[in-house]
Amino acid sequence: MELHLSIIGVMFVVLAVAHVGFPRYFRWSTELPRLSVINREMMVIHFVFIAIILLLMGLLCLTSASDLVHTELGRRVSLGMGIFWLVRLAVQFFGYSSTLWRGKMFETSIHIVFALSWAYFSVVFLLIALH
Numbered sequence: 001m002e003l004h005l006s007i008i009g010v011m012f013v014v015l016a017v018a019h020v021g022f023p024r025y026f027r028w029s030t031e032l033p034r035l036s037v038i039n040r041e042m043m044v045i046h047f048v049f050i051a052i053i054l055l056l057m058g059l060l061c062l063t064s065a066s067d068l069v070h071t072e073l074g075r076r077v078s079l080g081m082g083i084f085w086l087v088r089l090a091v092q093f094f095g096y097s098s099t100l101w102r103g104k105m106f107e108t109s110i111h112i113v114f115a116l117s118w119a120y121f122s123v124v125f126l127l128i129a130l131h
Contacts, residue, residue, distance in 0.1 A: 001131075004124045005065035011117065012058030019051035057081065068128060075129050082125030089118035 023029070032040045060077075061068070068074035092115050101107035 001069050001124065001128055002065040005061040005068060005128075008121055008124060009058045009061030009065070011121075012054045012061065016051045016054035016058060019047065019054070022047070069131070075131065078125045079129035082122055082129055085118050085121035085125060089115065089122055092118055 028043075032043060035043065064074070068078050092111070101111040
């Protein structure tokens with residue numbers, strides 16, 4: 001399981017760093033000005049905190065895999081992370097409209113890659129928690 005946590009840790013760090021390109025890809029310079037100030041600021045602030053938490057979760061997996069697997073506290077943390085990623089997996093299918101990806105090659109590929117990633121994270125963390 002420690003190997004899987006190392007893989008997940010790298011994936012989290014890569015995803016956190018990838019957030020740097022999201023505003024440009026999603027055209028925030030033209031999209032966000034249409035929102036009210038509170039909605040625009042919430043989008044940006046939550047976006048930054050998501051990137052930070054992904055980075056921290058990645059670093060936790062990379063630096064403390066043994067503790068996550070072999071200690072009671074680690075298993076509890078893994079349970080929380082497993083539940084979090086399981087909920088995120090459900091949101092992938094029930095929170096976003098399929099019109100965003102269905103019939104679009106690139107978007108469908110990304111949808112599948114993320115769904116498989118969220119499933120992988122869920123399974124690894126829940127297996128650690130239940131061990």
